[in-house]
Amino acid sequence: MSAELILRALGFTLTATCVSFVLAALLGALVAAARRGPWAPLRWLAIAWVSVLRGVPPLVWLFVAFFGINLGQAKLTALTATILTFSLVGSAFLAEAYRSGLDSVSRTQFEAVSATAMPAWPGFSRVILPQALPVSLSAAGAYLIHLLKDTALASLIGVQELTFITNDAVQRGSNGFTAFLLLGLAYLALSVPVALAARTAEAKLRKRWAVAA
Amino acid sequence: MSTISPPVTALSVTGLAKSYGPLEVLKNVDLDVARGEVVAIIGPSGSGKSTFIRCLNRLEEPDAGTVMLDGAGLAPSLTSKELRALRRKVGMVFQSFNLFPTHTALENVVLPQVHSLGRSRQQAEARARELLAKVGLGERADHKPAQLSGGQQQRVAIARALALDPEIMLFDEPTSAIDPELRVEVLRVMRDVAAEGMTMLVVTHEMNFARQVADRVVFFADGTIVEQAEPAAFFASPQHERTRRFLAAVLEEEL
Numbered sequence: 001m002s003a004e005l006i007l008r009a010l011g012f013t014l015t016a017t018c019v020s021f022v023l024a025a026l027l028g029a030l031v032a033a034a035r036r037g038p039w040a041p042l043r044w045l046a047i048a049w050v051s052v053l054r055g056v057p058p059l060v061w062l063f064v065a066f067f068g069i070n071l072g073q074a075k076l077t078a079l080t081a082t083i084l085t086f087s088l089v090g091s092a093f094l095a096e097a098y099r100s101g102l103d104s105v106s107r108t109q110f111e112a113v114s115a116t117a118m119p120a121w122p123g124f125s126r127v128i129l130p131q132a133l134p135v136s137l138s139a140a141g142a143y144l145i146h147l148l149k150d151t152a153l154a155s156l157i158g159v160q161e162l163t164f165i166t167n168d169a170v171q172r173g174s175n176g177f178t179a180f181l182l183l184g185l186a187y188l189a190l191s192v193p194v195a196l197a198a199r200t201a202e203a204k205l206r207k208r209w210a211v212a213a
Numbered sequence: 214m215s216t217i218s219p220p221v222t223a224l225s226v227t228g229l230a231k232s233y234g235p236l237e238v239l240k241n242v243d244l245d246v247a248r249g250e251v252v253a254i255i256g257p258s259g260s261g262k263s264t265f266i267r268c269l270n271r272l273e274e275p276d277a278g279t280v281m282l283d284g285a286g287l288a289p290s291l292t293s294k295e296l297r298a299l300r301r302k303v304g305m306v307f308q309s310f311n312l313f314p315t316h317t318a319l320e321n322v323v324l325p326q327v328h329s330l331g332r333s334r335q336q337a338e339a340r341a342r343e344l345l346a347k348v349g350l351g352e353r354a355d356h357k358p359a360q361l362s363g364g365q366q367q368r369v370a371i372a373r374a375l376a377l378d379p380e381i382m383l384f385d386e387p388t389s390a391i392d393p394e395l396r397v398e399v400l401r402v403m404r405d406v407a408a409e410g411m412t413m414l415v416v417t418h419e420m421n422f423a424r425q426v427a428d429r430v431v432f433f434a435d436g437t438i439v440e441q442a443e444p445a446a447f448f449a450s451p452q453h454e455r456t457r458r459f460l461a462a463v464l465e466e467e468l
Contacts, residue, residue: 108307108309108311109311109313109314111272111307111311112307112311112312112313114272114296114300115270115272115300115304115305115307115311115374116300116324116325116329116373116374116377117297117298117300117301117325117329117377118297118324118325118328118329119297119328119329120293122324122327122328123328126313126316126324126328127313127315127316127324130315131314131315209315210315210357211314211315211357211358211359
């Protein structure tokens with residue numbers, strides 16, 4: 001296995017993870033906003049969105065997306081299908097992460113924002129968000145690690161990411177035990193820093209927005 | 214307290230009603246409050262007194278009735294812009310303080326000024342420091358709510374509400390969640406605010422405050438105003454049986 005091949009595979013794994021996570025974070029925010037918004041049909045839509053996307057194995061969604069998308073070159077399509085799948089599935093998980101954060105903020109805080117005549121955005125960003133974010137962030141960090149590992153599923157539709165090339169090497173005669181053990185270590189080498197970063201970010205937020213100085 | 218004559222009506226409530234499902238919390242409540250008047254609202258829990266004042270700044274939406282502020286009627290349902298305009302005029306102090314926990318005492322008083330009134334950061338901070346000094350917490354400006362006692366938190370909350378220069382202040386059981394020995398400092402601040410001519414509606418269980426500071430005592434029971442009078446008359450010779458029973462129970466407790 002060439003270093004170039006491994007780096008390219010690592011690139012696929014990281015691209016699928018990071019791009020999906022960013023898109024999921026943005027889309028999830030819209031879903032969470034709809035979920036708490038004043039319009040009942042949008043609320044139902046948000047509930048349905050979360051239930052449907054989370055209620056089906058990501059692998060099934062991946063196959064649906066892969067076989068459903070019939071555009072362009074095969075390699076690009078597989079990666080696009082992967083990103084599309086994990087952005088949508090991730091939006092459901094992250095919408096729930098945001099929701100758990102918002103639910104952790106007392107109703108009286110929303111009342112205090114109202115009673116002091118603060119407009120919606122500053123009230124949300126200066127008062128509600130600092131209380132909700134640490135809770136949401138810890139759920140989101142857990143999901144990011146989950147997502148990193150789930151991108152291994154993309155090997156099944158031919159994305160040449162880390163799991164794909166490992167499996168390929170084993171098919172060509174490499175020692176399966178050693179190869180997959182190394183793959184496991186590679187995922188650990190990626191997920192441990194992510195976990196640490198998430199924990200550090202959460203700790204920083206909690207410190208910055210501490211309830212006691 | 215109201216030395217201005219003739220009295221100008223600051224707030225006029227007519228036929229206010231509110232139900233939660235089958236439960237009628239407020240039944241046709243009428244109340245006029247003069248500018249500068251301090252009204253103590255007392256009554257058993259569940260009598261609708263908190264819901265009443267929460268209808269005045271529209272934290273609760275009344276089902277029926279009219280509320281006039283300074284002679285101008287409020288529409289039955291307000292846009293968010295109108296709601297904010299109302300809440301700039303009508304400040305509220307909550308039983309559980311409801312300070313913003315991630316911000317210092319100073320920031321709690323600064324934030325609404327900047328975002329609700331559009332004051333500059335500098336102006337807001339100057340006003341906040343002045344108000345915190347007035348409520349006796351000039352030294353605690355940089356403390357977070359969790360580092361303050363209940364009495365101190367409530368005084369910050371009063372400063373926060375005053376910072377918007379409201380015309381009327383609503384107090385929803387402001388001392389009920391505070392240790393008895395720390396209530397005095399909050400009541401002293403409320404006395405000062407009253408003495409400066411603020412129009413105040415105070416839902417309270419503090420009979421001494423009602424007796425000594427209020428211009429009028431209003432007794433709520435079962436969603437209506439049963440009786441109202443100036444404090445000396447109210448406590449000396451309550452007219453209704455329901456009022457007598459309540460006062461007997463409360464004053465017994467105070468002894």
